[in-house]
Every structure is written in structure tokens, then in C-alpha cells.
Amino acid sequence: xxxxxxxxxxxxxxxxxxxxxxxxxxxxxxxxxxxxxxxxxxxxxxxxxxxxxxxxxxxxxxxxxxxxxxxxxxxxxxxxxxxxxxxxxxxxxxxxxxxxxxxxxxxxxxxxxxxxxxxxxxxxxxxxxxxxxxxxxxxxxxxxxxxxxxxxxxxxxxxxxxxxxxxxxxxxxxxxxxxxxxxxxxxxxxxxxxxxxxxxxxxxxxxxxxxxxxxxxxxxxxxxxxxxxxxxxxxxxxxxxxxxxxxxxxxxxxxxxxxxxxxxxxxxxxxxxxxxxxxxxxxxxxxxxxxxxxxxxxxxxxxxxxxxxxxxxxxxxxxxxxxx
Numbered sequence: 221x222x223x224x225x226x227x228x229x230x231x232x233x234x235x236x237x238x239x240x241x242x243x244x245x246x247x248x249x250x251x252x253x254x255x256x257x258x259x260x261x262x263x264x265x266x267x268x269x270x271x272x273x274x275x276x277x278x279x280x281x282x283x284x285x286x287x288x289x290x291x292x293x294x295x296x297x298x299x300x301x302x303x304x305x306x307x308x309x310x311x312x313x314x315x316x317x318x319x320x321x322x323x324x325x326x327x328x329x330x331x332x333x334x335x336x337x338x339x340x341x342x343x344x345x346x347x348x349x350x351x352x353x354x355x356x357x358x359x360x361x362x363x364x365x366x367x368x369x370x371x372x373x374x375x376x377x378x379x380x381x382x383x384x385x386x387x388x389x390x391x392x393x394x395x396x397x398x399x400x401x402x403x404x405x406x407x408x409x410x411x412x413x414x415x416x417x418x419x420x421x422x423x424x425x426x427x428x429x430x431x432x433x434x435x436x437x438x439x440x441x442x443x444x445x446x447x448x449x450x451x452x453x454x455x456x457x458x459x460x461x462x463x464x465x466x467x468x469x470x471x472x473x474x475x476x477x478x479x480x481x482x483x484x485x486x487x488x489x490x491x492x493x494x495x496x497x498x499x500x501x502x503x504x505x506x507x508x509x510x511x512x513x514x515x516x517x518x519x520x521x522x523x524x525x526x527x528x529x530x531x532x533x534x535x536x537x538x539x540x541x542x543x544x
Contacts (some may be wrong), residue, residue, distance in 0.1 A: 221335045223293035223460040225251040230324065231298030235405045236338060236394055236452055238263040238293055242403060242455035245292060247270060252289045254282070255298065264402045277320040282327035293460050294328060296321065297338040299368075302411060306364035317367035321374050322374060329382055334463040335375070336456055339388040339471070341445075341512060343369040350516035354390070354471050355401040361507050365540075372471060385467030387459045392514045396448040396535040404542035405449075413482065414446070414539050415531035417489045420465070421497040422543070428497060430482055431503035441482035443511040448529040448538070458523040469522060474512025476530035485532070494535050 227244050231237040241251050245266045252270040265271060270289065276298050285291065300306070300318040306313040321337075333441060342365030343358045349536030360366040373390075378384040382476045395414045397404045405415050420428040433481075435442035455474050462469050486497045519525050529535070 221292055223464045224249045224457065225292040226252070226290045227287070227364055227460075228252050228254060228294045230254050230289045230294065230296045231338070233257055233261055233303060234259060234297055236408070236449055237295070237390070238265070238403050239260045239398060239449045240297070240453040240456050242266065242398065243450065243457060247457055250289070252285055252291065254285060254288040259405055259408065272292040274384060275320070275321040276498055279323055282324060283330055286327070286331045286333075291331070291333060291431035293334045293463075294324075295336045295338075295456055296324065299338070299408070301364065301410075302343065303362050303364045304411070306362050306367070310363035313363045313367045314370075317364075318370050318374075324533045325374065325378055325384070327383070329378075330385060332382070334385045334460060335387075336459055337371060337375060337386065339372060339390045340365060340368050341390050341392045341473070341475070341514065343372065344388060346507075346509055347512065350511050351475065351477070351513045353475055353515045354518055364474060369533070375395055376470075385463045387463060388471045389455060389459060390471060390473050391452060392447055392474065392512065394444040394449050394452055395446045396450065396529065396538045398450065399538050399541070401541045401544070404471075405539065413444070413485055413542065414489070416538060417486055417497055418493065418536070418540055418543050420499065421489055421493045423497050428486070428499040430499050430501050431508060433501055434469070434504070435510040437510055439481050439483045442508055442515065443479040443481045445477070445479050445513045446485075446530065446532065446535050447476050447527060448473055448535050451476075453522060453531050454528070455519060455525045458525045461524055472519050472522060473514040473516055474519055475516050476527050477516045478530070479513040480532050488532050489536050489540070492533065492540055
């Protein structure tokens, strides 16, 4: 029996989770999505996806799903992701991300299967060196990152105590969309740069605000590592295969290994869309590093994975298609 046979995808109605669910179906897996729809979205699932509306902290419900659907692996995407909100309402993040994840883990112990966790580069805080290695100092600067790091610590402890096979995949800037345009990024409120740039260009929102042009970068704006959501999905499938093979996946960075500035994203979006992107220039935001760039060497080595769609033109082109 393979870990890919029957996958429970928590938070599968979200941006990355829905793309993974589609990719897993395309790869021949049976997929069950568990989501409470607290984000208010319902993507275009394939007919063969089983959808269950519910809470990941409902241990009885999770146990029932594991049993009735013969679950062979869990991909855990459910959680809250708004950095600013986490600063204002930390209790929501430690409850929604950490406490509920612990309840999910306890339910999984009754039927131990490989467990993949959707983590984040926010666990690193303000990096000392670029590109960032998995071994870098981890000092999150917001409750969002702190809650994710706490789950990683829990996974490590559950692995030691209970033999849980796990991987924590640390995303950098998830972006793009399914090439056929049927799945898209749709957070409320939207805080990610690429959809904000596209919607500003299409006149769907006010001009984009750029926070600072005096950073020590070639054009003065922040540089980030954008990873296509389908590359994230393929990395999760590769991680399941690695866990099946007995590999200790543990923490792995998922990034493109290349960085693009805010101005480069704006210029590329204008080229793809064929219209200028209106923007205003403002002061820096507190806590924004000048550069965040992943080392993806461990992902290449441990997972045998390389990004295929994370060139900036492809990321933006797919995102535009999904929002047109």
C-alpha cells in the first residue's frame, strides 16, 4: 500500500490545498477533503473528490474519515495565514493553527499514517544569511510564524515518541494558479503581491501600495522568492513518496531559488497584461526584510524535486488567466 493511495487533505478548499487535491487526483490518488469553509470558498473540485465539511479538531470526525476512507496519508493545509491579523489576534492563531493541529495529530495516532504539514518561511523571522538554509536560526517575528514553528516542534516530538513519519514543507511565496484557470488564489482580505498587482492593473482595486524603495537591492524594493502553487503540489507528492521509502523528510524549504523585486513583479505583470500597473510609493513596513530567498538544495536532494513552473512570466501568466 502506498501513501498516495488515499489522501486526507485538510484545508483542501484553500489556495494551496485545492491545487494539491487536484494534482493528487491527476496522479491517481483517492482524495478526501476536510475543510470548515471558514474562508468562505469552495473551489472546483473534481467529481471523484470526497468533500467533508468539518473541523480538524473534531477527533471523532477525523477518526471516522480515516477509517471509512482507508486513509493512507494526511496533507495538512488547514490553518490561518494572515500575518497582520496574527499580530492583532494571536489567540486565533495559536488556537486555529497549533491547538487544532495537536487534536488532529492525536486522532492520527490511532491510525498512524505519513503526515505532511504546510509550514512557512515565516519560521525564520529576519534571516542572517541569504539564501536561507533549513538549519538557519528560527526566531519568528509574528504569531503566525510562531504557531507554525510550534507545530514543527510537535511533529518532531510525536516522531520521537510515537514513530510518526512526517515532513514540514516550508513555503516561501506561494503564487500562480492552475493553468486551465479553474483554480485561483482568493484570500479575503488579499495580501499577496501578485494578485494585488493583477487586480490593480485590471482596475478591480485601487493602485497598489509599494512599501519602501530604499532597500539595499538593485531597484530599492524588496526581493522575494515566488514558488508556483503547482510546484508546491508536486513537492508534496514527492514528499509522500520519500516517506514511503523510509526517508526522514522533516523540514524542507520549498522555493524557486530565484528572487524578484516588487518592481520586477510589477513590470512583468504589465508586460503580460498589456497595461501599466498603477501604484503609489509609501514608507517601509516594520519587519520587512530586504531579501527573502530559499535554498532549495535539500528539497532537490531529499525529495528529488525541482520546480517546473516558477519562472516569473509563467507564475504571472497563470495567475492572470485565473483572474480574467
